[in-house]
Amino acid sequence: MTSNIGSQPDAATSEPAPPGSAPPADERVRKTSGLSRLLSRPEFGAMVGAGLVWLFFAIVAYDNNFVSWATTASILNRAAPLGILAVAVALLMIGGEFDLSIGSILGFAGMTIMVLITPSSAGGFGWGVWPAILAALFVALLIGFFNGSLVIATKLPSFIITLATLFIFRGLTIALTRQFTNRTQLGDFDEASGAALADKLFATQFTVFGSSFRVSILWWIAMAALATWILVRTKPGNWIFGSGGDAASARNVGVPVSRVKIGLFMTTAFAAFLVATIQAVQFNGSDTLRGFGLEFQAIIAVVVGGTLLTGGYGSAIGASFGALIFAMVQQGIIITGVDGDWFQVFVGGVLVIAVIFNNYVRQQAAKR
Amino acid sequence: MTSNNTPLLEIKNVSKFFGSVIALQDVSAFVRAGEVTCLLGDNGAGKSTLIKVLSGVHKASEGEYLFDGVQQDFSSPREALEMGIATVYQDLAMIPLMSIWRNFFLGSEPTKGWGPFKRFDASFAKETTTEEMAKMGIDIRDPDQTVGTLSGGERQSVAIARAVYLGAKVLILDEPTAALGVRQAGVVLKYILQAKSRGIGVIFITHNPQHAYPVGDHFVILRRGGIYGDYAKEDLPLEQLVQMMAGGADLEVLKHELEQASEQGGKDAAAYAATADQIKSELHEIGMPDDEGDA
Numbered sequence: 001m002t003s004n005i006g007s008q009p010d011a012a013t014s015e016p017a018p019p020g021s022a023p024p025a026d027e028r029v030r031k032t033s034g035l036s037r038l039l040s041r042p043e044f045g046a047m048v049g050a051g052l053v054w055l056f057f058a059i060v061a062y063d064n065n066f067v068s069w070a071t072t073a074s075i076l077n078r079a080a081p082l083g084i085l086a087v088a089v090a091l092l093m094i095g096g097e098f099d100l101s102i103g104s105i106l107g108f109a110g111m112t113i114m115v116l117i118t119p120s121s122a123g124g125f126g127w128g129v130w131p132a133i134l135a136a137l138f139v140a141l142l143i144g145f146f147n148g149s150l151v152i153a154t155k156l157p158s159f160i161i162t163l164a165t166l167f168i169f170r171g172l173t174i175a176l177t178r179q180f181t182n183r184t185q186l187g188d189f190d191e192a193s194g195a196a197l198a199d200k201l202f203a204t205q206f207t208v209f210g211s212s213f214r215v216s217i218l219w220w221i222a223m224a225a226l227a228t229w230i231l232v233r234t235k236p237g238n239w240i241f242g243s244g245g246d247a248a249s250a251r252n253v254g255v256p257v258s259r260v261k262i263g264l265f266m267t268t269a270f271a272a273f274l275v276a277t278i279q280a281v282q283f284n285g286s287d288t289l290r291g292f293g294l295e296f297q298a299i300i301a302v303v304v305g306g307t308l309l310t311g312g313y314g315s316a317i318g319a320s321f322g323a324l325i326f327a328m329v330q331q332g333i334i335i336t337g338v339d340g341d342w343f344q345v346f347v348g349g350v351l352v353i354a355v356i357f358n359n360y361v362r363q364q365a366a367k368r
Numbered sequence: 369m370t371s372n373n374t375p376l377l378e379i380k381n382v383s384k385f386f387g388s389v390i391a392l393q394d395v396s397a398f399v400r401a402g403e404v405t406c407l408l409g410d411n412g413a414g415k416s417t418l419i420k421v422l423s424g425v426h427k428a429s430e431g432e433y434l435f436d437g438v439q440q441d442f443s444s445p446r447e448a449l450e451m452g453i454a455t456v457y458q459d460l461a462m463i464p465l466m467s468i469w470r471n472f473f474l475g476s477e478p479t480k481g482w483g484p485f486k487r488f489d490a491s492f493a494k495e496t497t498t499e500e501m502a503k504m505g506i507d508i509r510d511p512d513q514t515v516g517t518l519s520g521g522e523r524q525s526v527a528i529a530r531a532v533y534l535g536a537k538v539l540i541l542d543e544p545t546a547a548l549g550v551r552q553a554g555v556v557l558k559y560i561l562q563a564k565s566r567g568i569g570v571i572f573i574t575h576n577p578q579h580a581y582p583v584g585d586h587f588v589i590l591r592r593g594g595i596y597g598d599y600a601k602e603d604l605p606l607e608q609l610v611q612m613m614a615g616g617a618d619l620e621v622l623k624h625e626l627e628q629a630s631e632q633g634g635k636d637a638a639a640y641a642a643t644a645d646q647i648k649s650e651l652h653e654i655g656m657p658d659d660e661g662d663a
C-alpha cells in the first residue's frame with residue numbers, strides 16, 4: 001500500500017522504504033490469469049462436471065446413440081422441470097435458507113388445478129383452466145409466504161420449518177383430493193375450457209433436427225436468465241448475497257433481510273407452481289404424489305452447481321448445469337441399459353464428488 | 369483542534385437498566401464535528417451498552433439523547449443511520465464472501481435504468497469504491513476481490529470509508545483496533561484522523577489508551593457502568609490516562625505482589641517468575657512504566 005498522506009509515519013502502512021529510494025511498487029498486486037478468474041466463478045465446477053459427464057457417456061454409451069439430437073432432446077426435456085426448480089432454490093440457498101417443501105407445493109398446486117377443473121359430477125368444481133391456474137398460483141405464493149414468515153417469526157432453521165410443511169402440504173394434497181373426488185389421480189386436463197392455450201404455453205413441442213424439444217426448456221432458460229440478472233445486476237440481488245452471507249451485518253447496513261427471505265420462499269413456491277402447471281398440461285392430469293422427492297434433487301442440483309450450503313455464494317447458472325448433470329446421468333443410465341436401480345447410487349456419488357471438487361476449487365480461488 | 373462549540377451528538381445523564389442490573393449510570397458524553405471523542409473502559413465497564421444506546425439499538429432508561437441539539441428517541445439503528453449516525457462494529461463490519469464493491473454499497477445500492485430495467489450500477493459502484501478508498505488513503509488492488517481476502521484492518525477501513533461516503537455525520541467505531549496487530553491498528557487510526565479531517569464527529573470506543581491517545585481530542589473513561597473521568601486532551605497526559613484506564617492503583621499492588629513472590633525463591637520461583645514476567649510485559653504493553661528495566 002502506498003500511503004498518500006505524506007507526513008504520516010510509514011510504520012502505519014507498509015514496510016519502511018529505504019530512505020531516498022523511489023516509492024516501491026505495490027508488492028501485493030499480482031497478475032491473475034483469466035483462468036484463475038474463471039476458476040473462481042461458482043458455476044465453473046458444474047460446467048466442467050457437465051462436460052466430463054457428457055464425455056463419459058459419449059464414450060461409454062456411444063453405441064447406444066448417446067451423441068445424437070434425440071438423446072440431447074431427451075436430456076434437456078428431462079432437465080427442464082428440475083432446472084426451473086433448481087434456479088429458484090439456488091436463489092433461496094444463496095439467501096441462506098432451505099426449502100424442503102417445494103415437492104409438496106408442486107403436488108398441492110398440481111392437484112389444486114386438477115380438482116378445480118374436474119367437473120362437479122366427479123367431485124370437482126368445473127372451473128376453466130385459466131382461473132384454476134391463477135388460483136394455484138395464488139395458493140402457491142401464499143404457501144411460500146407462509147413458509148418464509150414462519151421462518152422469520154420463529155427464527156427456527158428453515159430446514160425444520162419446511163420439513164414440517166413438506167409433510168403438511170403433501171398430507172393436505174392427499175386428504176383434500178380424496179375428500180373432494182375420492183381419487184388420488186385426476187386426468188382429462190384437455191377437456192376443460194381454455195386447455196388449448198395452456199397446452200400451447202406449457203406443453204408445446206418443437207421439432208428441431210428431427211427431435212422434439214419441449215417448451216419447458218425455454219421456461220427453464222428464461223428463469224435462469226432472469227434469476228442471474230436479478231442476482232448479479234440488481235439491488236435485490238445484492239441483498240440476497242448479503243442476507244445469506246451474514247444476515248446480522250446485512251441488517252446493520254439497512255438491508256430488509258426479512259422481506260428478502262420471504263420473497264425468496266415465494267420464488268421457490270412460484271417455481272413449484274410453474275412446474276406443476278407444466279406437468280399437469282403435459283401429462284394431462286396430476287396425482288397426489290407428483291413432485292415427491294424433487295426437493296432433494298433440486299438441492300443436489302444447486303449444490304453441484306457450486307452454491308454454498310451455508311449461503312452467501314452461488315449462481316443460478318451453476319444450478320442449471322447441476323440439473324443438466326442430473327438429467328445426463330439419468331438418461332445415460334437408461335440408454336446404456338444399466339439397471340435403473342443403480343441410479344440413486346450414481347446420484348449420491350456425483351453429489352459427493354461435486355461437493356469435494358467445488359470446495360477444492362473455492363479454496364484455490366480464495367488463495368489467488 | 370476545536371471547531372464550533374455545539375456538540376453534534378450529546379448524551380446527558382444517561383442510565384440503562386436491564387431488570388435489576390444497572391448497566392449504565394448517569395453517563396454523559398458528547399462529540400463535536402471534526403473531533404474524536406474516545407470512550408475508554410475495561411471489560412465490563414459498560415462500553416457495549418453505551419454503543420448500543422448511541423447507535424439506536426437500545427433506548428436509554430433515563431437521560432437525554434441530543435443530535436444537533438435536538439432531542440432524539442430512536443427505536444432502531446436504521447433511524448439513527450438515516451440521521452447520519454453510522455456505527456461500525458468490530459466483527460459485523462463486512463460480509464466476507466462478497467466483493468469489496470458489493471459490500472461497500474450493500475443496502476445503499478446506486479441504480480440506473482428505468483422500471484423493470486432498473487439495475488445496480490456496477491461500474492459506478494466499482495469506480496466509486498476505488499475512489500473513496502483512495503481518498504481514505506487505501507489503495508485497493510481490485511474492487512472485485514472478496515472482502516474475505518482483506519486483512520482485519522483493511523476490512524475496518526472499508527467499513528469506515530463506506531460510512532463516510534454514505535454521509536455519516538457521526539461515526540461510532542466499536543473497538544476497531546481490538547483484534548489488530550500494531551501496524552494494522554496504525555492503518556485504522558490513520559483513517560480515523562482522515563474521517564475527522566473531513567468534519568465528521570468520531571466516537572472511538574476502545575480499551576487501549578495507546579490507540580486512543582494519538583487520535584483523541586476528548587476522553588471519557590468508563591468504569592463499572594459510570595463515568596470515571598472526562599478530560600480534554602490538554603488536561604490529560606498519556607501516563608495518567610493509562611493509569612486511570614487500568615485502575616492504576618490496583619495494578620500497582622498486583623505488580624508489587626508478583627515481584628515479591630518471584631523474589632521469595634523456593635520451588636515455585638520459576639513459575640512465579642514466568643507469571644510475573646508475563647504480567648510485566650503486559651503492563652509494559654499498555655504503557656505502565658517498568659521501573660526495573662529488563663526483567
